[in-house]
Amino acid sequence: MIESLFYGLSPKVYMRTPEYAQLRAIMTAINRKDNPQLAKLIVDLKAMSREHKAPVWRTVAVKLERADRQWSEVNVSKIARFAKEGEMLVVPGKLLGSGIITFGVTVAAFKASAQARKKIEAAGGRAFTIRELASRNPSGAGIRIMG
Numbered sequence: 001m002i003e004s005l006f007y008g009l010s011p012k013v014y015m016r017t018p019e020y021a022q023l024r025a026i027m028t029a030i031n032r033k034d035n036p037q038l039a040k041l042i043v044d045l046k047a048m049s050r051e052h053k054a055p056v057w058r059t060v061a062v063k064l065e066r067a068d069r070q071w072s073e074v075n076v077s078k079i080a081r082f083a084k085e086g087e088m089l090v091v092p093g094k095l096l097g098s099g100i101i102t103f104g105v106t107v108a109a110f111k112a113s114a115q116a117r118k119k120i121e122a123a124g125g126r127a128f129t130i131r132e133l134a135s136r137n138p139s140g141a142g143i144r145i146m147g
Helices: 018-032 036-052 055-065 076-082 114-122 130-136
Strands: 072-075 088-096 106-112 126-129 143-145
Touching (some): 036 055, 055 088, 106 130, 114 126
Parallel strands (some): 088 143, 106 126
16 A cells, blocks of 8 residues: 555655655554544544644544543533533543433534433534534634543
């Protein structure tokens, strides 16, 4: 794969190209994670963090790099206890549907149960994936990490 991208260039030349660096980052992430979408998300969040000087996306990426069993599992009840109305939250892990929420918040998670999405949207909030929230707010302004 690498040879076809850099055909005709010496290793000293192509190893200094930004394309090679990005390819190495993706391959390293894929070697750590079985899910290629997750590996690509981690690489994209780190790149977005560098590009927009938004440390929140790097923190989320580092938390997603952990083993799945160490991911945060946040219930709707925890959001209701600790979040304020209208706040933007990122859960670097799983959003679960246990509990009741009575106000609208914007929540992004890598995985979210259908019940959690339903409860958040019924309260007037919005539930996104992390990639969707990152594309809507690349600067990471006003985003709080929960979990």
